[in-house]
Every structure is written in C-alpha cells, then in structure tokens.
Amino acid sequence: MTTPKRQRLSPAQRRAQLVDLGVAALADHSLEDVSVEHVAEQAGVTRALVFHYFTSKQEFHAAILDKVAQEVLEATTPDPALAPLDTLRATLGTFIDYVGRNPHVYVSLVRGESSSVPALRQSVERTRGALVGRILDLFGQLGFEGGPLLEFTVRGWLAFTEEVATRWLLDPQGVGRDHILELLAGSLPGVVLAPQLAAPDTVAQLFPEVAGLADPPPPG
C-alpha cells in the first residue's frame, strides 16, 4: 500500500472516521470486542488520540451505537405516500434486512453490553424512544386517541419485536423472513386491538377457527 495511513482531517472528520471504523468493525466483532487499538491502527493514529475524542472505551462504544441507531432510523424512515399498514410492513422489512446482515451486532445492541453500561443503555433507550415516537405520531395521524395506554402498548410491541427478531436471527428454526415480517406487521394492530380481542365473543366471531379459545373444556 502506498496510501499514507494517516490523513489530515478536521477534528469533526477525525471523530466521524473513528466512529465509522468502529461501525465497520462490528462486521466481525461484537460491540464489546471492538478495540480502541484496532481502530487506532486502522486510522493510522495513536491510541491516545482516540481517547482525545472519547473519554473512555464505553463512550467510544456509545458513539458507535448512536451511529448504528442513526443509520437504522434513517433506513426505516416512513414513506408518507404509503398507507400506515404498508408503511409498517415496508419499515419492518427494511429493519429485518438491515439487522439480518449482521445479526450479532443487533443482538449485542439489544441484549449485550448495552444493558449494564449506562452510556450504552441510554443510546439504546434514545433509539427506542425515537421509534415509539414515530409510531405514536402515525396513530395520531389516523385520529387515534393517544394517551398512556397506547404508549404502554407501543412500548410493549417494541419489546415483542426485539424479542422475536433476536430469537429468529440467532436461530431461525426454518421460519422464513416473510413469516416473521407478517408476524411483526400484524402484531402492532394485534396489540392495539387487544382490548377488543380480550372479549371472548370477539375472537369467536371473527376467527371461528380459534373459537375454542372462548369455550370451556369438554366435561370429563
């Protein structure tokens, strides 16, 4: 290689470069294993310079996480020309394909180091907050009455989605992408309509094939 390893960059460019190299390292490392030394070497700078931009390894990891979250949020920006359910399906499809490119990154974000390191947990929580805000806006546009119950519901749905996505990514057990997509897309109306579905008659009337849900067991 004749390219000079160390380039002249402004502080903002240098910081962005280090974060981008960290994000790239996620392709074959968990977030916990992205090392400051490795990134410094790739950027052709000293370890000390990295710590000039980030006061700790955790802070560096949090910046990587923020960048990934920003990419996910950009990649899943709703298309205002679509119907809400189509928007949801399109967004979830992008999301699944994005996290599916590197399942371990997503799993480590949702379940890993992030849960015990405050800076990382905050980054994950900010992303969740942004996603929940988006969905509540969508319901608002549909004339849904918002409020705490709807927010509990949407927060719960996000936990549902994370649980299903992480389990499926780690071990799909033969379930195809499109089945997961239908499950995630239909589960949002499913949980929002939960209070209606909780009435036994509703399920029995709407879905006779599962009417047994509301029937007492046969005697004996």
Added chain:
Amino acid sequence: MTTPKRQRLSPAQRRAQLVDLGVAALADHSLEDVSVEHVAEQAGVTRALVFHYFTSKQEFHAAILDKVAQEVLEATTPDPALAPLDTLRATLGTFIDYVGRNPHVYVSLVRGESSSVPALRQSVERTRGALVGRILDLFGQLGFEGGPLLEFTVRGWLAFTEEVATRWLLDPQGVGRDHILELLAGSLPGVVLAPQLAAPDTVAQLFPEVAGLADPPPPG
C-alpha cells in the same frame, strides 16, 4: 423477646428458612440489596453458616429468585375448568396482583441484577421457559398447530407482557389495573392472529373504526 433466636433445624429446613427470610427481605430491598448479614442475623446464625449453604451471595440471590418464581408459577396455575381465554385473564389477574404487591421486586427480577449475573439470568430464563411451555400446551389443547413460529410469537408476547407490566408498575400514569389486564389478555390472541391481521383488508373489515390503517393518506 424470650424466643431463642437460633432454632435447631435440619439442613433442608435451615436452607429453606434462609431462602424464606431472603424472600421476605424483598419487601423493602431490591434483590441486589438483600444482604447475607441481615438474613444471618434474622435467622440467628453466623454469616459463615449462610455460606455453608450457598457458595456465594449470587447463589443465595439465585435461590431467592427461584423461590419467588416457584411462588408465581404456583399462584398462576391454570384452572382446567375454565375456557382458555378466561384462564388467561384469571392467570394474568393473579400475576398483576402478585407483582403489584411489591413492584420493585418484579422490576428488579426482570431488568435488574439478573441480567448480568449468570445464575440469576438462568433462574429468570427457567421461569420464562415454564410460562411459555404452559401457554404452548394450552394452544396444543385447542388443536393449534405448534411449531417455531408459534413459539417465537409466545416468547415475544412474554416480552410484551414484561415490558408493559414493568412500565405500568413503575408509573401507572393513571391507567387502571383492569385496562392493563384487558391489554395483556387480548394481546395474546392479538399476536397469535397477527399474520391474519397483517392483511390490510382484515383490519379494515373487522374494525372499521381503524380502517384508516389500510388507507393511503389523502393527496396534498
């Protein structure tokens, strides 16, 4: 007090006593804060004796957690005389009332120390596995075809339930117990029916009040 502090107990009784005292301490301590010293003092034994039964504080905490989980599972045993949806509602009601008696215990189990200590995480995972197994059995009795997709769905629903319950317990925001109960009870059929609900026409036909979900936005 004239009661002798230290009673003669068999090893099994002593172990059970220590665990019970640990469970009782959860009434005003988070699991992280249940101290071996406090429990030893209450039992009238030495700290060293506690460590004779549990090799570490974490192992003691895991035993406390297992006992709580066992109590929750017993308290929520399904009544075979009820219809499945009624069973679900009754079980969830018991669950909400149980965790509601001491919200911080439940929250610390689901989100706290348990997530970073292997023995505790395993205890929580065993409980989740038992609950998921119960629900899958219920669907099996209804003639539902089981399989990986249903298991992903039920696992996701458990995450939904934990998320909604912990948020609501920490800050109910004026939402009453019965509204949460209907949300949790209806969300299980809601997510199991998700693939059907993902079809825009289904939601539009079944719930005209939310038909907007499937409509494109007005032009302009």
